[in-house]
Amino acid sequence: MNPPVILLAAALLSAVAGVTALLVLRRRLLVVTVDGHSMRPTLEPGDRVLVRRGSAARARAGAITVLRHPAGPGTWLPLPPEAVGEGGQIYTIKRLAAVPGDRVPGGLGPGTALASGTAVPPGCLLVLGDNPAQSVDSRQLGLIPAEYFVGVVARRLGR
Numbered sequence: 198m199n200p201p202v203i204l205l206a207a208a209l210l211s212a213v214a215g216v217t218a219l220l221v222l223r224r225r226l227l228v229v230t231v232d233g234h235s236m237r238p239t240l241e242p243g244d245r246v247l248v249r250r251g252s253a254a255r256a257r258a259g260a261i262t263v264l265r266h267p268a269g270p271g272t273w274l275p276l277p278p279e280a281v282g283e284g285g286q287i288y289t290i291k292r293l294a295a296v297p298g299d300r301v302p303g304g305l306g307p308g309t310a311l312a313s314g315t316a317v318p319p320g321c322l323l324v325l326g327d328n329p330a331q332s333v334d335s336r337q338l339g340l341i342p343a344e345y346f347v348g349v350v351a352r353r354l355g356r
């Protein structure tokens with residue numbers, strides 16, 4: 198082979214490898230912008246976070262998580278239209294307070310339907326905002342289906 202053909206083949210191979218790596222990363226990582234006050238002071242409106250996609254089965258209590266919001270009437274979390282993310286997907290960010298098998302913590306406040314000390318059943322998550330006065334979470338909604346789990350916040354990227 199002559200040198201220009203080799204260089205062209207190497208450049209093409211490099212480009213294919215780069216695109217492949219980008220596609221793999223996109224399937225594993227997600228960037229979400231915080232919109233709301235439910236996670237203050239930990240996260241502020243406008244903060245961007247890097248989310249590592251994964252299974253709810255691997256998540257641990259205490260982690261800040263991103264949940265997918267199912268669109269349509271009768272869904273588990275009423276959100277304003279401005280909360281719609283790219284591609285029409287709606288996400289919400291909450292702290293994972295308990296996973297299946299964990300006990301429901303006490304002190305969730307009056308009006309919650311969750312009995313303190315009972316075990317979280319399989320397929321459910323208990324999520325709480327860090328700012329209870331500004332958060333719609335398991336205190337009002339009860340347990341959240343684990344199927345809505347998207348991933349865990351790996352780090353804050355800033356604004």
